[in-house]
Amino acid sequence: MINRGSRTVIIGVMGGSDVAQPIYELAFQLGAMIAEQGWALLNGGRDAGVMRASAEGAKSRNGLTIGVLPGGSRRGANPFIDIPIFTEMGAARNVINVLSSDVVVALPGGAGTISEIALALKSGKKVCLLKFDVHALFQSCCFPDQLYYAESLQDCMAWLQQHTDV
Amino acid sequence: MINRGSRTVIIGVMGGSDVAQPIYELAFQLGAMIAEQGWALLNGGRDAGVMRASAEGAKSRNGLTIGVLPGGSRRGANPFIDIPIFTEMGAARNVINVLSSDVVVALPGGAGTISEIALALKSGKKVCLLKFDVHALFQSCCFPDQLYYAESLQDCMAWLQQHTDV
Amino acid sequence: MINRGSRTVIIGVMGGSDVAQPIYELAFQLGAMIAEQGWALLNGGRDAGVMRASAEGAKSRNGLTIGVLPGGSRRGANPFIDIPIFTEMGAARNVINVLSSDVVVALPGGAGTISEIALALKSGKKVCLLKFDVHALFQSCCFPDQLYYAESLQDCMAWLQQHTDV
């Protein structure tokens, strides 16, 4: 009998490549809690900021980690990525990040993170902003139903529980 | 003697595919004024909203129009595009829109337009927001020097004049 | 102590979406043997031909399967893909297929498969052609060291063993 692959839930975690220590630790804890749920974690795969911290957290709980990289070679990937997807497509890989995630969590970041929130909303994905207060922008023009602002990790995890019955 | 192509200035015009009539007319006028300067106009090429209006305006003054399309065939392009670039890459073409523009003007739009502003800022481009008041968001987190908010078409054109000595 | 993700070897399997039954069965067996080695299998993820067969084979041995899809939603993926990567980029995803594979095996296919062989060789990857006799073309113009032609599955597997110490 053939064992069909069970449907893996994939949580996308976006956020800055240069973040303060409390955000780095929050990303680590988020990654760990995602892995504890049995979910796979997907991020941008680079060896910096939220990408490194969330993958490191997921691996601390033996989670599966996927990194969609802007470059074409393993040098750019952080060591906590199990499945590196190399695109050599620069910022165009941001689209792949959000399309390949069942739901997206966005921590504080810069323009790259904002582009990923926008692209996720445009493609119909649900997005949880974790301590990244840009919801006023997006809520004013679009998408009130797709966007959630979480003040705490616990709040974010509860929201994820509700939105992963995919 | 070989006639080397003179360096064409390319102005990217971003904005919503579903906009109110005053914004449609503003986009038409912007396209016309860009063409009058001898600049080429680049947009997303689809047959809707700011993409159609700005190209129509540019062609009303015999300007050159370039459309970078999300799809792969001519059916999706508006009839005012001289040079359609077909990508079949969906939203990933937003990256090409901003990288291929010397400077970017963003009119009111939705998540796609916000993604283009973010991607433009991330790639180091200068962006003029024309009656699209999302500058508070972007200025709070990043890029005060790259972003300008224009209340009027005249203000926008004056800013473009200053930023096209490329 | 943090458990760093061990380095997973990823074998890319390319081939036609419409193939004769013997090739379908060969692709199934190849997928099964890749999984038995503990390697992950990566392909184009669609529910047809070599993509479906090789993933089905890998899952019959509990392997890990990754599919890089041309579309943006789960409907296009075959049920044997564990990790679907959605690109909405059409044929541009062929580049990602080969960049994300440590080595590539190409079974008989059409123009899409030939494009993947060419893109793999261009990016410096090693490619094993399994019963797909297009090596004359590629060897005449380029890349004799990167390309191998295997007449049998056993030959292909022996070659893979030699080229996966990455």
Add this chain to the structure above:
Amino acid sequence: MINRGSRTVIIGVMGGSDVAQPIYELAFQLGAMIAEQGWALLNGGRDAGVMRASAEGAKSRNGLTIGVLPGGSRRGANPFIDIPIFTEMGAARNVINVLSSDVVVALPGGAGTISEIALALKSGKKVCLLKFDVHALFQSCCFPDQLYYAESLQDCMAWLQQHTDV
């Protein structure tokens, strides 16, 4: 009255970045003859081989030249490109090259050129091979109706005349 952009025919010219002098000269002549027909020329835009030569030829007859570049900045473009489209997408831009051309001419080249022929055929485009004798490969597996082999520039131009009533 609004002057709708007349439909510009776009001829894609593909070929190697490192070619012998006779091929460089052939590419120059091809570019010149394309421009004399009033057609626009599209190529990969880099400052090497067939990309440079064909653009230089087109500009010698005041043609319009479009270059779809793998990188993100003007440094990589050759000086004979009027409209550089920057993608920062590496080889994925090969897809855009062929999708944006009405018909494709392929001169001798390496794996990149072969990938473009394959991608063009896959997308349904007609391709003229000019002194690049890889037709045996493609004709054996696919697409006899889409592919033509021309021994001379005159033969190629006659074929283009027949296939540009788009």
